[in-house]
Amino acid sequence: MGSCNAYESSSMQNLLGETLRPGGFKLTEIALKYCGISETDKVLDLGCGRGATLRYLSENHGISAAGIDPSEMLLADARTELPEAELVLGRAEALPFESNRFDCVFAECTLSLMESTDEAINQTHRVLKPNGWFIISDVYAKNPQALPELRESAVNSCMRGMHELPVLEEKLRGAGFSVALTEDYSEFLKELLVKIGFSYGSMSSFWNLSTDNCVDGGDFDFKLKQCKPGYFLLIARK
Ligand SMILES: C[S@@+](CC[C@H](N)C(=O)[O-])C[C@H]1O[C@@H](n2cnc3c(N)ncnc32)[C@H](O)[C@@H]1O
Numbered sequence: 001m002g003s004c005n006a007y008e009s010s011s012m013q014n015l016l017g018e019t020l021r022p023g024g025f026k027l028t029e030i031a032l033k034y035c036g037i038s039e040t041d042k043v044l045d046l047g048c049g050r051g052a053t054l055r056y057l058s059e060n061h062g063i064s065a066a067g068i069d070p071s072e073m074l075l076a077d078a079r080t081e082l083p084e085a086e087l088v089l090g091r092a093e094a095l096p097f098e099s100n101r102f103d104c105v106f107a108e109c110t111l112s113l114m115e116s117t118d119e120a121i122n123q124t125h126r127v128l129k130p131n132g133w134f135i136i137s138d139v140y141a142k143n144p145q146a147l148p149e150l151r152e153s154a155v156n157s158c159m160r161g162m163h164e165l166p167v168l169e170e171k172l173r174g175a176g177f178s179v180a181l182t183e184d185y186s187e188f189l190k191e192l193l194v195k196i197g198f199s200y201g202s203m204s205s206f207w208n209l210s211t212d213n214c215v216d217g218g219d220f221d222f223k224l225k226q227c228k229p230g231y232f233l234l235i236a237r238k
Contacts, residue, residue, distance in 0.1 A: 019052040021109035023188030027233045028053055031135040039063050041103035046092040047110025051078030054085050093119035097127045104133040112138045112161035121175045125238055134236040139229050140165045146226035155215045159224055177236035186230035
């Protein structure tokens with residue numbers, strides 16, 4: 001089945017602005033404080049997109065982070081904004097970084113888009129130093145029974161890959177992480193969905209537009225609602 005990258009579409013960028021996720025930098029900030037990350041720490045942003053978090057970390061915390069993303073188009077924007085940053089074209093499932101290099105790895109609304117969450121988690125564990133932090137913010141299903149239907153859709157959105165939280169926590173533990181914190185921030189997703197509703201008239205028209213009609217927007221939206229989507233922040237430690 002084919003798929004299309006909704007994050008490269010101009011409608012998605014117009015709607016979300018700088019960051020390509022719900023909540024902007026609020027969860028980034030909560031996580032930085034919780035983990036006590038400072039400018040001496042080595043940070044990696046998995047799925048850095050257009051580099052919004054990299055710029056935020058640099059401007060507000062003096063942290064020069066590295067970023068990796070498989071989208072040439074998004075990475076080109078990031079390179080224009082951050083000519084000095086280490087920006088790598090690639091996937092989290094095969095990280096081209098040496099082991100034990102980073103103190104902290106962010107995955108902000110990206111793990112849900114990956115072909116293999118297991119590989120991405122194992123690779124993150126490998127590149128983190130002992131006691132390093134893995135900061136994940138993403139979408140999850142409050143009704144995971146409806147997930148199989150949603151997964152059949154061709155749209156390449158984090159919504160299609162929303163997590164089943166206990167399964168994700170188990171995968172992290174299985175890879176050698178301990179889960180330090182899991183908190184619900186569904187209000188950020190709700191805010192975004194309301195904004196989309198106002199801007200596009202309906203969620204179905206948004207899905208049609210943002211995927212260049214790759215999917216039947218109404219059908220995708222129906223399957224999405226069955227899953228009762230929420231948003232979380234999870235912090236794991238190696
Ligand atoms: C919802 S956007 C979030 C981008 C950025 N983290 C932000 O919050 O602005 C998801 C990003 O994950 C990237 N992505 C998709 N598959 C990936 C993979 N296998 N490894 C790393 N990044 C991936 C996409 O290209 C996109 O930039």
